[in-house]
Amino acid sequence: MRKADYLIIGQGIAGTMLSWFLLQAGRKVIVIDDAKPNSASRVAAGIINPVSGRRFEPAWMYDTIYPFAKATYLQLSALLQVPVFTARQLWTVFPSAQMRDAFLHKTTVNDYTELPGSMRYESFLEQPFGAAIVNGATVNLRALLPAYRQYLRTQEALLETHFDVAALEVTPAGVIYGDISVDKVLFCDGVATTMLPFFKTVKFLPNKGEVLMISVPGLETADIIKKGITLVPQDDGLFWAGSSFVWDYEDDHPTAKQREMLENSLKQLLKVPYEVVDHLSAVRPSGNDRRPMVGFHPLYPAIGIFNGLGTKGCSLAPFMAAHFRDVLVANAPLMPEIDLQRYF
Numbered sequence: 001m002r003k004a005d006y007l008i009i010g011q012g013i014a015g016t017m018l019s020w021f022l023l024q025a026g027r028k029v030i031v032i033d034d035a036k037p038n039s040a041s042r043v044a045a046g047i048i049n050p051v052s053g054r055r056f057e058p059a060w061m062y063d064t065i066y067p068f069a070k071a072t073y074l075q076l077s078a079l080l081q082v083p084v085f086t087a088r089q090l091w092t093v094f095p096s097a098q099m100r101d102a103f104l105h106k107t108t109v110n111d112y113t114e115l116p117g118s119m120r121y122e123s124f125l126e127q128p129f130g131a132a133i134v135n136g137a138t139v140n141l142r143a144l145l146p147a148y149r150q151y152l153r154t155q156e157a158l159l160e161t162h163f164d165v166a167a168l169e170v171t172p173a174g175v176i177y178g179d180i181s182v183d184k185v186l187f188c189d190g191v192a193t194t195m196l197p198f199f200k201t202v203k204f205l206p207n208k209g210e211v212l213m214i215s216v217p218g219l220e221t222a223d224i225i226k227k228g229i230t231l232v233p234q235d236d237g238l239f240w241a242g243s244s245f246v247w248d249y250e251d252d253h254p255t256a257k258q259r260e261m262l263e264n265s266l267k268q269l270l271k272v273p274y275e276v277v278d279h280l281s282a283v284r285p286s287g288n289d290r291r292p293m294v295g296f297h298p299l300y301p302a303i304g305i306f307n308g309l310g311t312k313g314c315s316l317a318p319f320m321a322a323h324f325r326d327v328l329v330a331n332a333p334l335m336p337e338i339d340l341q342r343y344f
């Protein structure tokens with residue numbers, strides 16, 4: 001029997017961060033991941049944005065989670081020798097005068113606006129109502145996830161296979177899965193968690209996002225550009241252009257309907273021609289109250305969950321994973337806002 005402290009299901013950003021902090025704390029961890037190509041973390045742009053939504057509200061706990069996330073990504077970047085974290089300006093183009101006014105009323109946001117006439121990207125973008133600069137960042141998930149996966153291999157802490165919940169045995173002493181015996185199993189499997197028998201009462205609200213990868217000849221920038229649709233520059237010179245939000249979807253594949261909507265948004269933003277190179281989609285693991293879901297099953301404390309990262313996996317995951325580590329290894333109290341118990 002192979003013995004470890006924790007079995008972690010999933011190596012998206014949630015499983016990556018949780019396994020990292022548990023390994024750092026000296027715990028023995030085994031991660032099982034089947035590398036689903038269209039998992040949320042593999043499709044996401046990795047944007048960290050200090051403001052949320054159309055009303056430009058400050059993002060929840062941003063002053064705490066942002067510095068923590070930045071330090072964690074820089075540490076991993078140094079360890080794994082891949083570029084993970086890039087501070088970027090978000091060039092936020094106002095789609096209307098009302099949106100510009102809403103932004104200007106948010107004095108808590110430490111940014112500035114540019115008036116029409118003195119604009120960046122004048123020859124590329126439709127921006128009659130001006131734009132504001134918001135200071136954010138991106139996390140290069142397409143570099144981080146495979147590099148960290150390789151790190152897990154070197155630690156003999158990765159099983160590259162599909163996890164079958166039917167083979168899980170919960171005993172009074174812990175959990176057995178095949179020839180693996182652990183104290184706890186921790187589900188970091190994104191939207192797949194909604195199919196598990198353990199969390200039926202949890203109010204998941206998964207939503208699907210679709211994305212186009214586009215080339216825009218002549219447009220070269222390190223900024224994120226945002227106006228209804230968001231353009232994020234990629235290493236290969238393309239732009240990630242997304243994304244849609246659909247709560248009522250048949251499957252997790254790209255659709256012609258969402259492609260048409262994304263292209264309509266692109267036409268509202270770009271004055272210049274572009275070319276679609278790829279079309280991707282994934283489902284965001286969100287909860288009904290937009291807060292992470294962390295903690296233990298009330299009847300089976302050997303079963304834990306780290307999920308519900310919603311639209312903000314990159315900013316939330318490092319701090320919340322470190323917090324869950326403290327709960328797991330040092331019996332720290334779990335933050336009530338994220339405690340899974342709220343659903344039971």
Ligand SMILES: Cc1cc2nc3c(=O)[nH]c(=O)nc-3n(C[C@H](O)[C@H](O)[C@H](O)COP(=O)(O)OP(=O)(O)OC[C@H]3O[C@@H](n4cnc5c(N)ncnc54)[C@H](O)[C@@H]3O)c2cc1C
Nearest residue numbers: 010012013014034036041044046047163190209312313314
């Ligand atoms: C289109 C889109 C754009 C987004 N943009 C951003 C953004 O810019 N910034 C941001 O912060 N967030 C963004 N998000 C949200 C972000 O992607 C999620 O919050 C985050 O990726 C969730 O990570 P996770 O690890 O919980 O789940 P996932 O990324 O879904 O990872 C789950 C992992 O578990 C594995 N798995 C599942 N079931 C099994 C099984 N039975 N056996 C083995 N392995 C299994 C999968 O292969 C996968 O690797 C976006 C999401 C989408 C869909």
